[in-house]
Amino acid sequence: MTFSIKRTSSSDPNFVALVRHLDEELAIIDGDEHGFYSQYNKIDQIKHVIIVYDGAVAIACGAIKEYLPDAMEVKRMFTLPKYRGKGAASLLLNALEKWAAELGYAKCVLETGKRQKDAVALYLKNGYQITANYGQYIGVENSICFKKILCAYLIGESESKFNN
Secondary structure, three states: OOOOOEEOOOOOOHHHHHHHHHOOOOOHHHHHHHHHHHHOOOOOOOOOEEEEEEOEEEEEEEEEEEOOOEEEEEEEEOOHHHHHHOOOHHHHHHHHHHHHOOOOOOOOEEEEOOOOOOHHHHHHHHEEEEOOOOHHHHHOOEEEEEEOOHHHHHHHHHHHOOOO
């Protein structure tokens, strides 16, 4: 499959629709804990969103927002079920990392639920390392936090500057 990506913001109707699907899925997975997590997943202030398309169909989304002056937090990652396992999520995650590096951030951090086995596998496969729970996730038993240093993107940008 050949996918395309689009950089946009949280007001994009396709992003809003995909996040609605994500929230429905998470309500089932998280059960009674969903209310706790949903308070930290508001999208109205997110400026950096990527949507993955299969033709004209929006199939996956993700976003980044500043967590620390040197770190972007990956948020609202979702792929429609019928497109899972086809590379869209890795493409999306790599595009978010590249954008974070372009904006001058040195790392990405994120949180996911331990019950979201596919998400945990995705992040490990893409070079994320498990780290101590941060911020609002400290002490939350179901949360697992990850980080990734974006030096590969930063090194790539430095090399391209030397080659020009």
